[in-house]
Amino acid sequence: MMDLPYAGIKKGQLYLAGDIGGTKTLLGLYSLEGTELVLVRERNFPSKDWQDLTALIQGFLDEISLTPEGITGGCLSLAGPITQDKCFLTNLNRVIHCPDLRSSLPLRRPLLLVNDLEAMGQGLMDLRGEDLICLNPSAESPSPSLASPPALSLARPSLNRALIAPGTGLGQAMILADGRVCATEGAHGDYAPRTEQEIRLWRFLAQRYGHVSYERVLSGPGLADLYRFLYWEALSPSLPSPASDSIPTPDSSLTPAEITKKALDGICPLCTETLELFVKILGAEAGNLALRTLAYGGIYLGGGIPPKILPKLQEDGFMEAFLAKGRLRELLSQIPIYVILNERTPLLGAARLAAAAGCPPA
Numbered sequence: 001m002m003d004l005p006y007a008g009i010k011k012g013q014l015y016l017a018g019d020i021g022g023t024k025t026l027l028g029l030y031s032l033e034g035t036e037l038v039l040v041r042e043r044n045f046p047s048k049d050w051q052d053l054t055a056l057i058q059g060f061l062d063e064i065s066l067t068p069e070g071i072t073g074g075c076l077s078l079a080g081p082i083t084q085d086k087c088f089l090t091n092l093n094r095v096i097h098c099p100d101l102r103s104s105l106p107l108r109r110p111l112l113l114v115n116d117l118e119a120m121g122q123g124l125m126d127l128r129g130e131d132l133i134c135l136n137p138s139a140e141s142p143s144p145s146l147a148s149p150p151a152l153s154l155a156r157p158s159l160n161r162a163l164i165a166p167g168t169g170l171g172q173a174m175i176l177a178d179g180r181v182c183a184t185e186g187a188h189g190d191y192a193p194r195t196e197q198e199i200r201l202w203r204f205l206a207q208r209y210g211h212v213s214y215e216r217v218l219s220g221p222g223l224a225d226l227y228r229f230l231y232w233e234a235l236s237p238s239l240p241s242p243a244s245d246s247i248p249t250p251d252s253s254l255t256p257a258e259i260t261k262k263a264l265d266g267i268c269p270l271c272t273e274t275l276e277l278f279v280k281i282l283g284a285e286a287g288n289l290a291l292r293t294l295a296y297g298g299i300y301l302g303g304g305i306p307p308k309i310l311p312k313l314q315e316d317g318f319m320e321a322f323l324a325k326g327r328l329r330e331l332l333s334q335i336p337i338y339v340i341l342n343e344r345t346p347l348l349g350a351a352r353l354a355a356a357a358g359c360p361p362a
């Protein structure tokens, strides 16, 4: 449930929300009761199982005997850049034609289509205490030195915040001090190795993909590639990195979930090494994001992976890499870092956007 800080929404209205990711597609139907949105129904579909998003949503509504005309409004959060009238779902390699989707689902208000990190940023506003866990509680209390410059003499909630979200892909967004959410495609920027080992990792990934972005490293598929890289190095440290199809792999077919489970159970040293490398690179890129966005209000780790690797994030590797920015270490040490435990955050955000569309701020 969440409060809506907007006037003019009538009781009993129904809103469609969707979170379309590279692995899972969540659809939700929310009812507005008073000023709260209450989840009425939710379904989770593997994204690889559908080709026609309209048919999927029609089927979802059919199950509860609703037609699009019976729904007040809706918003879908899409894991890919939205340009003009198209969205490229990067990790599904599919294109959504926005006008076609809107006209095939004639809700009472036009369907909104937003980037998934915009929806996640909106959903953040509705999270409760139990939905977040702080990795560095000593940074949580407002710091005088952060608040002291005249332009930043604001309470911490009014400072910029940023989101970094590893899942099937890697999402990044900035939440401005005034609450506006700016999704970015920053995760497709160039991966910058920091150690000799990471330089070898870069070379390994460059042979496979050409362009090595942060998403190639900090995602479920990236985790599997980190494992393959360490596996290859352990097997033949003196050989140059191989082309992807020539990697000998009795064990390298582990899924990301298997790697993290074995690592957290302490039963596979290579899996532990993989997860520790992943967490360090995530810390380093979270620090880069904090610097780029001046996210003094906090860094939020979203997406499907962080809640599943929480014990590793709570060890020293993540924070050490986050802080390792030379002369700005002290500044970064004052930024709180939170893991978002609620995996419905983008769905909540989409519901909030759907209900708020067309309503004047209260």
Ligand SMILES: Nc1ncnc2c1ncn2[C@@H]1O[C@H](COP(=O)(O)OP(=O)(O)OP(=O)(O)O)[C@@H](O)[C@H]1O
Pocket (backbone or CB within 6 Å): 020, 021, 022, 023, 024, 025, 079, 091, 116, 166, 167, 168, 169, 170, 171, 219, 220, 221, 223, 255, 256, 257, 258, 260, 261, 303, 304, 305, 308
């Ligand atoms: N326990 C785990 N440890 C590490 N990775 C995992 C685990 N479970 C699932 N994954 C990986 O997480 C990814 C799915 O992430 P998520 O649940 O955020 O899906 P999604 O919302 O569809 O992704 P996105 O929004 O990034 O497109 C997959 O690559 C999957 O292999």
